[in-house]
Amino acid sequence: MQTVSNSIIVEKVKHSKIDKVDFNNLSFGKYFTDHMMVCDFKNGAWEVPRIVPYQPISLDPSAKIFHYGQSVFEGMKAYKDKDQNVWLFRPLENQKRINISSKRLAMPEFPEDYFMDGLKALLKLDQKWIPTAEGSSLYIRPFVFASGCGFHASPSDEYKFIIACSPSASYFAGKVKVLIEEKYSRSANGGVGFAKAGGNYAGQFYPTQLAVEKGYNQVIWTDDNNHEYIEEAGAMNIFVRINDTLITSPTSDRILDGITRKSIIDIAKDENIAVEVRKITVKEVVEASENGSLKEMFGAGTAAVISPIATFGYQGRDYDLPEIKNSYASTLKKRITDIQYNKAEDKFGWRYQV
Numbered sequence: 135m136q137t138v139s140n141s142i143i144v145e146k147v148k149h150s151k152i153d154k155v156d157f158n159n160l161s162f163g164k165y166f167t168d169h170m171m172v173c174d175f176k177n178g179a180w181e182v183p184r185i186v187p188y189q190p191i192s193l194d195p196s197a198k199i200f201h202y203g204q205s206v207f208e209g210m211k212a213y214k215d216k217d218q219n220v221w222l223f224r225p226l227e228n229q230k231r232i233n234i235s236s237k238r239l240a241m242p243e244f245p246e247d248y249f250m251d252g253l254k255a256l257l258k259l260d261q262k263w264i265p266t267a268e269g270s271s272l273y274i275r276p277f278v279f280a281s282g283c284g285f286h287a288s289p290s291d292e293y294k295f296i297i298a299c300s301p302s303a304s305y306f307a308g309k310v311k312v313l314i315e316e317k318y319s320r321s322a323n324g325g326v327g328f329a330k331a332g333g334n335y336a337g338q339f340y341p342t343q344l345a346v347e348k349g350y351n352q353v354i355w356t357d358d359n360n361h362e363y364i365e366e367a368g369a370m371n372i373f374v375r376i377n378d379t380l381i382t383s384p385t386s387d388r389i390l391d392g393i394t395r396k397s398i399i400d401i402a403k404d405e406n407i408a409v410e411v412r413k414i415t416v417k418e419v420v421e422a423s424e425n426g427s428l429k430e431m432f433g434a435g436t437a438a439v440i441s442p443i444a445t446f447g448y449q450g451r452d453y454d455l456p457e458i459k460n461s462y463a464s465t466l467k468k469r470i471t472d473i474q475y476n477k478a479e480d481k482f483g484w485r486y487q488v
């Protein structure tokens with residue numbers, strides 16, 4: 135045991151398992167690094183964070199996470215540049231958002247210094263795990279859940295905050311095919327759609343399974359009222375290009391305020407691309423596809439980065455997107471990943487050195 139200067143307790147592994155991982159064959163979120171950060175909330179306060187060997191967690195069967203789903207998470211990435219420097223992308227946005235999510239689920243907010251100091255200490259310890267192959271990175275998963283006991287349906291009095299990391303390749307392996315949802319809803323006004331709550335993802339699994347059986351990768355969620363407006367996809371925000379204008383839905387109670395989404399809006403404006411943040415009807419996307427003005431559709435998210443959509447399905451019909459050169463998706467992806475991997479100037483001040 136050793137204590138680092140910022141009071142985070144560190145217990146290192148005796149033997150690293152890094153040699154067991156084939157870094158040439160990484161998928162997404164399958165392997166985990168040697169260490170994790172753990173912090174307990176007890177007696178009304180967060181205790182000092184600890185970095186410990188990555189290991190299973192023991193919980194009482196009555197822990198409230200199992201019954202009432204009090205759990206929220208974040209998704210971030212660490213990138214290594216050619217000189218082996220380690221970078222994060224807008225980490226304070228994730229730190230703020232996990233607390234926005236926690237608040238909505240009646241969970242205690244996590245202090246900024248514990249989040250940042252713990253994350254940096256963890257990344258310094260496990261930096262060898264950050265892959266350097268094109269498109270790969272260290273996916274970072276901070277999460278909080280109710281570890282307190284009891285069947286009473288009320289907020290837990292104890293929580294665990296954990297950060298686990300996974301060297302990962304791209305989220306989507308090939309062309310992305312999405313299905314525009316007509317029946318199920320991901321979220322509703324006044325609900326928890328804007329939070330990164332575990333339950334939002336559990337609720338998507340069944341409709342997504344039905345879409346996967348039909349050959350699609352993800353569902354594009356529409357509003358819960360009339361399924362009239364395009365909202366977001368299962369793990370990413372959605373952008374549509376009609377003629378030369380890039381359009382994305384405004385965020386709301388129902389839509390996650392994606393960090394990639396807002397960065398893409400800023401970069402697109404900087405590229406002098408016309409950007410509209412407004413409601414997008416399914417009808418206009420279908421019509422634009424039919425009359426040839428729909429040029430691109432892509433998803434944007436930490437895991438997905440920018441994932442061009444090749445086909446969307448709607449009402450039993452598939453609509454293919456044209457293959458275009460110099461697409462907005464490729465320009466914007468290059469701009470954002472060049473910032474993330476420290477390959478270009480960062481005029482927005484988003485890069486954060488660990």
Ligand code: PLP
Nearest residue numbers: 369370371390392393394435436
């Ligand atoms: N929407 C959903 C439902 C997501 O799970 C994600 C992924 O985090 C996003 C959008 C994109 O958000 P971000 O760019 O902050 O990763």
Ligand code: COI
Nearest residue numbers: 209210369435436437438
């Ligand atoms: C992310 O992009 O970080 C996400 O949280 C999406 C996740 C469902 C893989």
